[in-house]
Amino acid sequence: xxxxxxxxxxxxxxxxxxxxxxxxxxxxxxxxxxxxxxxxxxxxxxxxxxxxxxxxxxxxxxxxxxxxxxxxxxxxxxxxxxxxxxxxxxxxxxxxxxxxxxxxxxxxxxxxxxxxxxxxxxxxxxxxxxxxxxxxxxxxxxxxxxxxxxxxxxxxxxxxxxxxxxxxxxxxxxxxxxxxxxxxxxxxxxxxxxxxxxxxxxxxxxxxxxxxxxxxxxxxxxxxxxxxxxxxxxxxxxxxxxxxxxxxxxxxxxxxxxxxxxxxxxxxxxxxxxxxxxxxxxxxxxxxxxxxxxxxxxxxxxxxxxxxxxxxxxxxxxxxxxxxxxxxxxxxxxxxxxxxxxxxxxxxxxxxxxxxxxxxxx
Amino acid sequence: xxxxxxxxxxxxxxxxxxxxxxxxxxxxxxxxxxxxxxxxxxxxxxxxxxxxxxxxxxxxxxxxxxxxxxxxxxxxxxxxxxxxxxxxxxxxxxxxxxxxxxxxxxxxxxxxxxxxxxxxxxxxxxxxxxxxxxxxxxxxxxxxxxxxxxxxxxxxxxxxxxxxxxxxxxxxxxxxxxxxxxxxxxxxxxxxxxxxxxxxxxxxxxxxxxxxxxxxxxxxxxxxxxxxxxxxxxxxxxxxxxxxxxxxxxxxxxxxxxxxxxxxxxxxxxxxxxxxxxxxxxxxxxxxxxxxxxxxxxxxxxxxxxxxxxxxxxxxxxxxxxxxxxxxxxxxxxxxxxxxxxxxxxxxxxxxxxxxxxxxxx
Numbered sequence: 025x026x027x028x029x030x031x032x033x034x035x036x037x038x039x040x041x042x043x044x045x046x047x048x049x050x051x052x053x054x055x056x057x058x059x060x061x062x063x064x065x066x067x068x069x070x071x072x073x074x075x076x077x078x079x080x081x082x083x084x085x086x087x088x089x090x091x092x093x094x095x096x097x098x099x100x101x102x103x104x105x106x107x108x109x110x111x112x113x114x115x116x117x118x119x120x121x122x123x124x125x126x127x128x129x130x131x132x133x134x135x136x137x138x139x140x141x142x143x144x145x146x147x148x149x150x151x152x153x154x155x156x157x158x159x160x161x162x163x164x165x166x167x168x169x170x171x172x173x174x175x176x177x178x179x180x181x182x183x184x185x186x187x188x189x190x191x192x193x194x195x196x197x198x199x200x201x202x203x204x205x206x207x208x209x210x211x212x213x214x215x216x217x218x219x220x221x222x223x224x225x226x227x228x229x230x231x232x233x234x235x236x237x238x239x240x241x242x243x244x245x246x247x248x249x250x251x252x253x254x255x256x257x258x259x260x261x262x263x264x265x266x267x268x269x270x271x272x273x274x275x276x277x278x279x280x281x282x283x284x285x286x287x288x289x290x291x292x293x294x295x296x297x298x299x300x301x302x303x304x305x306x307x308x309x310x311x312x313x314x315x316x317x318x319x320x321x322x323x324x325x326x327x328x329x330x331x332x333x334x335x336x337x338x339x340x341x342x343x344x345x346x347x348x349x350x351x352x353x354x355x356x357x358x359x360x361x362x363x364x365x366x367x368x369x370x371x372x373x374x375x376x377x378x379x380x381x382x383x384x385x386x
Numbered sequence: 387x388x389x390x391x392x393x394x395x396x397x398x399x400x401x402x403x404x405x406x407x408x409x410x411x412x413x414x415x416x417x418x419x420x421x422x423x424x425x426x427x428x429x430x431x432x433x434x435x436x437x438x439x440x441x442x443x444x445x446x447x448x449x450x451x452x453x454x455x456x457x458x459x460x461x462x463x464x465x466x467x468x469x470x471x472x473x474x475x476x477x478x479x480x481x482x483x484x485x486x487x488x489x490x491x492x493x494x495x496x497x498x499x500x501x502x503x504x505x506x507x508x509x510x511x512x513x514x515x516x517x518x519x520x521x522x523x524x525x526x527x528x529x530x531x532x533x534x535x536x537x538x539x540x541x542x543x544x545x546x547x548x549x550x551x552x553x554x555x556x557x558x559x560x561x562x563x564x565x566x567x568x569x570x571x572x573x574x575x576x577x578x579x580x581x582x583x584x585x586x587x588x589x590x591x592x593x594x595x596x597x598x599x600x601x602x603x604x605x606x607x608x609x610x611x612x613x614x615x616x617x618x619x620x621x622x623x624x625x626x627x628x629x630x631x632x633x634x635x636x637x638x639x640x641x642x643x644x645x646x647x648x649x650x651x652x653x654x655x656x657x658x659x660x661x662x663x664x665x666x667x668x669x670x671x672x673x674x675x676x677x678x679x680x681x682x683x684x685x686x687x688x689x690x691x692x693x694x695x696x697x698x699x700x701x702x703x704x705x706x707x708x709x710x711x712x713x714x715x716x717x718x719x720x721x722x723x724x725x726x727x728x729x730x731x732x733x734x735x736x737x738x739x740x741x742x743x744x745x746x747x748x
Contacts, residue, residue, distance in 0.1 A: 110549075113476065182555050185547040187472075193544050200562035 025075060028136060028146065029067040032234060033058050039236030040132035041332035042258065045321040047304035048128010048155035049087060050095045050334060057099060061137035068136055069145040071121060073227045080218035082147055083111050085138045086125040088159065088198060089208025089278045091303055092336040094130055100179030103210040104141045110175035110185055111212050123147040125214065127229055128155040129334055134210065149225035151214060153352035154321050156364055157279055157303040159198060160191035163352065164214045166359045167224035174198065174213035178205040203278045226352050240330050251345065254330045260347030261382040263308050263315045264297040265289050265327060268342045279303055284338045297346060299324065301335045306369050308346055316348035317371065319355035319364040320378040323347050348378040387437055390498060390508065391429040394596060395420050401598030402494035403694035404620065407683040409666035410490010410517035411449065412457045412696060419461060423499035430498055431507040433483060435589045442580035443480070444509055445473050447500045448487040450521065450560060451570025451640045453665055454698040456492055462541030465572040466503045472537035472547055473574050485509040487524070487576065489591055490517040491696055496572065511587035513576060515714035516683050518726055519641055519665040521560060522553035525714070526576050528721045529586035536560065536575035540567040565640045588714050602692050613707065616692045622709030623744040625670050625677045626659040627651050627689060630704045641665055646700045659708060661686065663697045668731050670708055678710035679733065681717035681726040682740040685709050710740040
């Protein structure tokens with residue numbers, strides 16, 4: 025067990041943004057939420073999964089919806105308590121600890137804010153090891169955990185509790201409510217005991233985010249060029265370097281859909297890359313050839329600072345390095361690929377692991 | 387207290403269909419639901435509001451959604467118990483009695499089926515005295531009663547509990563879920579104590595439906611012509627008689643929107659009438675002049691049998707009598723007109739009571 029205080033947030037949010045693969049929300053907004061909560065209520069205890077008792081009652085907290093909406097439609101402040109009360113009432117017992125659901129600029133910070141505000145510890149684990157756009161895309165779904173009873177609370181004071189027959193139905197019903205609430209809403213779901221968490225959770229994701237964030241912040245102090253250092257600390261495969269020259273985007277169904285076109289720089293001069301996203305980056309292609317697909321992580325970072333750029337911040341003129349990171353192993357199982365592979369999102373391509381694509385493309 | 391058995395259902399369903407003002411669902415489907423439940427579980431005790439103790443815990447049951455969907459998407463059977471359990475869990479006490487929310491072919495029968503299946507009495511009252519398309523359009527809203535906690539259960543086994551800041555938010559969030567569930571879903575809402583019911587409920591609506599239904603069934607035995615008899619027993623104002631020559635309809639937002647055009651018969655020969663509806667009939671015009679508007683009841687009945695015709699059964703060639711009935715007095719209050727008057731539905735017309743319009747139009 026260690027404490028997370030305000031001084032740790034910058035690193036966690038940078039690292040989580042990288043793992044967010046373009047999604048998970050704006051890191052600046054996320055950081056503000058967590059800073060304010062820790063300043064008001066004190067540091068948060070971070071529990072290593074190995075320290076978690078089997079019977080601990082854990083509630084993952086997140087914000088559902090389109091990241092671009094989330095940036096402008098703030099969390100009101102009462103949602104933490106409403107989610108807490110709703111879950112407690114329906115389960116007939118009290119939440120012992122909060123956990124993130126996914127990594128990302130907001131979705132790694134919101135659970136820290138919730139833990140601070142509710143005076144509960146935070147578990148150093150999540151259920152994606154990255155961000156995905158839909159609620160059924162959790163390692164816990166692979167493990168047969170029911171996403172419901174799930175609570176949703178909006179900033180106006182409305183709340184909803186869902187009980188569904190599948191985790192895809194959770195997504196569908198909660199998505200409809202989130203859209204009606206304006207496009208984003210805080211949620212608590214996949215409530216589980218410590219034993220289940222240790223079996224299917226992705227362990228030490230908060231610590232990993234912090235280590236990554238610190239390494240990115242200190243990237244210019246390393247032995248090689250900053251880009252070499254970045255690829256080393258992130259374990260990423262370099263897919264492209266270029267300037268964003270076009271962004272198409274659409275907010276639909278409480279998702280940000282869109283694509284960005286990049287003009288190559290340096291050794292990629294004359295080439296073009298295409299990044300397609302649904303909240304998160306789904307497919308990266310160079311000159312029409314797929315270089316990486318979901319569930320592997322596709323991340324765009326600034327070519328100077330190596331700070332990750334979420335999809336809602338893509339804009340003309342940004343110079344970016346595109347890297348691919350291997351996803352958590354459970355996503356490469358048949359069930360994992362069925363849930364999050366390129367075919368689920370409508371791409372006519374099998375999932376080929378990033379390291380194999382990297383060899384083929386060299 | 388008296389018993390409702392299978393022999394009473396025909397009359398209740400005919401009368402309720404008239405009060406449904408075109409909405410509230412198909413009477414045949416409704417009757418089947420109630421017949422089966424009473425055959426399985428025995429007759430239902432009908433409690434007069436005056437017999438209801440002040441502290442009785444009452445749950446109104448209904449089916450939300452587009453009537454045309456409801457006719458093809460059946461109630462599964464487990465929804466009664468799911469609604470019952472969800473409400474009990476959230477309120478921390480057990481439902482003592484079921485109540486209808488509105489009058490209509492399905493929505494007067496579904497609560498009878500629920501009462502039979504759950505072994506509970508039914509209260510002889512509702513919150514509309516007719517049918518309206520949206521969940522906030524209840525006399526209880528005028529009385530300041532919160533529609534939530536509200537439960538929704540679909541036939542697949544999904545369920546949702548809503549807590550909202552206004553009854554319009556209840557409508558908006560529940561509508562979104564109902565659409566996602568396929569366009570119709572059973573619900574329980576406006577749970578209240580006996581005291582509140584007696585203050586704001588529309589009393590003896592089940593008995594009134596039964597009396598009306600019996601009178602319609604025996605219409606040819608009266609002293610005058612069947613039409614005279616019908617107008618007398620219903621208290622209706624004759625607005626038009628004609629043949630349906632065109633029906634436009636659209637299922638949108640889990641509502642049936644549309645209009646019907648009628649060619650005059652008899653003394654109306656050469657004239658045309660227009661009936662506009664959103665689940666329920668909203669406005670009736672003859673030769674471009676408004677003859678009746680919501681919240682007064684606009685009802686189309688067969689010219690031979692005087693059986694009411696719901697909006698989802700409008701079709702070319704049907705010969706109908708159009709009648710207007712005065713609505714319950716609370717709907718004529720400023721708050722009632724704000725909730726259900728023609729301007730709420732987008733018509734540029736003040737509400738003028740049917741009896742005043744009838745004088746002006748004579």
